[in-house]
Amino acid sequence: MSKLVVIEFADQVAAFDMRAELAKLQKEYLIEMDDVVVVTKDEKGKVKLHQASNLTAAGAVRLRVNCKTSASATHS
Numbered sequence: 001m002s003k004l005v006v007i008e009f010a011d012q013v014a015a016f017d018m019r020a021e022l023a024k025l026q027k028e029y030l031i032e033m034d035d036v037v038v039v040t041k042d043e044k045g046k047v048k049l050h051q052a053s054n055l056t057a058a059g060a061v062r063l064r065v066n067c068k069t070s071a072s073a074t075h076s
Helices: 012-027 070-074
Strands: 037-041 046-053
Touching: 012 037
Parallel strands: none
Antiparallel strands: 037 046
């Protein structure tokens, strides 16, 4: 099941920093993302999509969190 997650930031720097952190989490296999997009709007109202990769699913971001608990660790 795909999930679309939308987070609003006060500025572009914070949004791009979050995208970088999400990429780090994915490299550590803590989350799985199909894509992550930062959407910005300039002073004239023009919207721009800053897409990290090609869109592979209907949602912009699909997160799957790998939770490790003592119960699941014993069944691995």
